[in-house]
Amino acid sequence: MYICICKAVTDSQIQTAINDGINTRKALHQCLGIGSDCGKCNRHVRELVNKNNVPTGAIQAII
Numbered sequence: 001m002y003i004c005i006c007k008a009v010t011d012s013q014i015q016t017a018i019n020d021g022i023n024t025r026k027a028l029h030q031c032l033g034i035g036s037d038c039g040k041c042n043r044h045v046r047e048l049v050n051k052n053n054v055p056t057g058a059i060q061a062i063i
């Protein structure tokens with residue numbers, strides 16, 4: 001599914017980038033160009049980033 005229509009970027013492409021360590025909205029913008037035109041995708045990108053980022057404290061609690 002397309003998340004950023006302006007740059008023709010799909011959720012799969014964003015997920016792959018996040019899995020490769022590009023895990024901030026700013027970094028995704030720099031890498032894929034998303035969010036720079038109309039900005040309508042920013043909310044969805046933020047949701048994907050938040051879904052995939054585990055707070056540092058939670059990792060420390062597991063360890």
Ligand code: FES
Nearest residue numbers: 004005006039041
């Ligand atoms: S939909 Fe992503 S910048 Fe327009």
